[in-house]
Amino acid sequence: MEKEGFWGLQWQSSGAKLPPELNSGSAASDQLPQCFLNLNWKQPMAHDADFESALSSLVSSPCSNPPASADGNGIGELIGRLGGICNSNDISPSSRYRSADASCYSTLLNSPPKLNLSVMDHRQQGRGGPPMPVNRVPGPHIGPFSAEPGFEDGAARLSCFAGRSSGSFAGQFGFLEPGNLSQASRSQSPKGGFGSCVGVGQSRSERPAHLEMEMRSKIGGSSTPEATELGNGPEESSLSDRMTADASTLRAITDNNSGKWKTAAKRKGREAPLSSSATNPPANMTEEENSDAKRCKPADRNGGAKNAAVKPKTEQNGDPAHREGKDNDHKPPESPKDYIHVRARRGQATDAHSLAERVRREKISKRMKFLQDLVPGCNKVTGKAVMLDEIINYVQSLQRQVEFLSMKLATLNPQMDVSMENLLPKDMYQSRGLMPQPVYPAEIGTVLSYAHQPQTVALQSIVTSSLEAQFSLNSLQSSLQQSQSMQHATTDAYTDAPSQLGGLWEDDLQSVAQTGFGQNHGQTHASHMKIEL
Amino acid sequence: MDSKSSACSSPNPNPTLGPSKLMLAFRFLRALSLVRRTTPASSRTCRGRRIERAAYASMAYTAGASRAWSRAVLRRLHHRARRRAVAPRRLSTTAGNRAEALRRLVPGGGGMDYCTLLEETADYIKCLSMQVELMQGIVDSASSYGP
Numbered sequence: 001m002e003k004e005g006f007w008g009l010q011w012q013s014s015g016a017k018l019p020p021e022l023n024s025g026s027a028a029s030d031q032l033p034q035c036f037l038n039l040n041w042k043q044p045m046a047h048d049a050d051f052e053s054a055l056s057s058l059v060s061s062p063c064s065n066p067p068a069s070a071d072g073n074g075i076g077e078l079i080g081r082l083g084g085i086c087n088s089n090d091i092s093p094s095s096r097y098r099s100a101d102a103s104c105y106s107t108l109l110n111s112p113p114k115l116n117l118s119v120m121d122h123r124q125q126g127r128g129g130p131p132m133p134v135n136r137v138p139g140p141h142i143g144p145f146s147a148e149p150g151f152e153d154g155a156a157r158l159s160c161f162a163g164r165s166s167g168s169f170a171g172q173f174g175f176l177e178p179g180n181l182s183q184a185s186r187s188q189s190p191k192g193g194f195g196s197c198v199g200v201g202q203s204r205s206e207r208p209a210h211l212e213m214e215m216r217s218k219i220g221g222s223s224t225p226e227a228t229e230l231g232n233g234p235e236e237s238s239l240s241d242r243m244t245a246d247a248s249t250l251r252a253i254t255d256n257n258s259g260k261w262k263t264a265a266k267r268k269g270r271e272a273p274l275s276s277s278a279t280n281p282p283a284n285m286t287e288e289e290n291s292d293a294k295r296c297k298p299a300d301r302n303g304g305a306k307n308a309a310v311k312p313k314t315e316q317n318g319d320p321a322h323r324e325g326k327d328n329d330h331k332p333p334e335s336p337k338d339y340i341h342v343r344a345r346r347g348q349a350t351d352a353h354s355l356a357e358r359v360r361r362e363k364i365s366k367r368m369k370f371l372q373d374l375v376p377g378c379n380k381v382t383g384k385a386v387m388l389d390e391i392i393n394y395v396q397s398l399q400r401q402v403e404f405l406s407m408k409l410a411t412l413n414p415q416m417d418v419s420m421e422n423l424l425p426k427d428m429y430q431s432r433g434l435m436p437q438p439v440y441p442a443e444i445g446t447v448l449s450y451a452h453q454p455q456t457v458a459l460q461s462i463v464t465s466s467l468e469a470q471f472s473l474n475s476l477q478s479s480l481q482q483s484q485s486m487q488h489a490t491t492d493a494y495t496d497a498p499s500q501l502g503g504l505w506e507d508d509l510q511s512v513a514q515t516g517f518g519q520n521h522g523q524t525h526a527s528h529m530k531i532e533l
Numbered sequence: 534m535d536s537k538s539s540a541c542s543s544p545n546p547n548p549t550l551g552p553s554k555l556m557l558a559f560r561f562l563r564a565l566s567l568v569r570r571t572t573p574a575s576s577r578t579c580r581g582r583r584i585e586r587a588a589y590a591s592m593a594y595t596a597g598a599s600r601a602w603s604r605a606v607l608r609r610l611h612h613r614a615r616r617r618a619v620a621p622r623r624l625s626t627t628a629g630n631r632a633e634a635l636r637r638l639v640p641g642g643g644g645m646d647y648c649t650l651l652e653e654t655a656d657y658i659k660c661l662s663m664q665v666e667l668m669q670g671i672v673d674s675a676s677s678y679g680p
Contacts, residue, residue, distance in 0.1 A: 367651035374658050388631040395638045398661040405668040410581035412675045
């Protein structure tokens, strides 16, 4: 639970919110794992359309549900169907589900954030973490769906694997949207979805998740070629391979092609761990392969997955990826159903460890690039070590500058004493809490206006000069002029303690302050204000 | 000084945009006036250190509580207020592990993984440069106004 909350908080604070529709949540959601849907990933998903289409195809094809319906029920039915199919076949449900999970997952992952809208409805809101309790699954399919929680994890993991710009976790979660499945598989941005998905699922046990994913992907039935197309990113190649295999496996399931399925299922079993937690990646694989047990992930898996390390997930993804490749070779091009899978990069190791590491490395390189922009003169520098040195030197120099300037300010004392006190209306600030930004220049202007002594001129100039770069001077000056004309304060007031000044403020500045602070009226100040980092 | 830190209790108005320069100026100027008012003019180094602490405090408050480094800065300042320690600043040894050196530099950097450390460093650099800009502006206008 903690992790869920954590993720939810993180994401909400990130500023990217899932559309409210997603959170409107309907009862049907119980069928689908909720976890993925709740992620609000701030990073934009590159290919919204793809995702949606993939999802719709996924949902609609097996279930003949109208793709348009943004109802999670479609997916639930789909899952139910799969469960039914699984039950009817001898293939171990677990393996089947795993593959389904993986494929579904990947589809979901790649779907753009838009998808989340519809899917989220059925999910729990506010769940950052992946796995949803298995109990959501409808009665008859409860067994197979026990993997759901793992599904979510797996989905999250997948996204991690993809490691790309985390496309938007929302995207991954949106995969559930049934209407969009069909097109989603064709989308070219499987990576994004996967990447984000994987990250999300970190904290959750992945086992059940990947099972579902496989199932889903199978349902989507994206063909292998599509998978390749989707897995354009090198990183995702392994995942997408896996997904493809999963998808094909899933397709087999839906087509009741037991022979195909069995082979696929076996492979799926391996691949299922795509998103499974690191705790027992190798164990999972064999376990999945061999187990004829119900699909639902065993509790141990989910428990183990807690650590939510991307690495564990990648481990599992890596293994399925191997299989995927084989699978693709054996299987003819898949039917037009689309699914997105995560692929490991071509020619690179595809085991879970390396996948996770790759994701991590990408994150680090992304942040290093950002730092490069921040630190001046780092553009020409190449190599992490030199960059780090530059960053360290820059931080040190900034800290030294702060120290030096503070010493200098200490010696500059006499010129600013009086005006400094007048500058800030402490009472105003504290009583009103956070002031709206546009208000500040007005406030400062009014404060400054009170200081008619020569020092105030310096203060005003100081304030304006220091804020010049960011704020429009016009607004500041206009507010200054306004306040000057409005208020007159005696010099005695300035020497008083801040409390007195505050009192003075309230007595005389009430009107001014209120207009300033009350609301951000569409004052010109607000429009002129430009606050930049 | 406690008064420096107690005054600013409002949350960051722009969590998504990051710290705002206006907020920073507001807080820092207030703290600066407080320091000027309360410390005797004779002890320049003492005042200088207080101003430096005020700078870090206003920086941390402006950045908000969502940042690990800002929390660490405030934690450090509150603790040191009781122990009367010098403003914290660590020298890093480039000879050693660079990541460790960076951890020492960035407040709160010891307890996070490398990825988070880079992120926090970026935010810290942003705030630090804002603070330096502000202080430089103040010094410039003050010195230009002078004689």
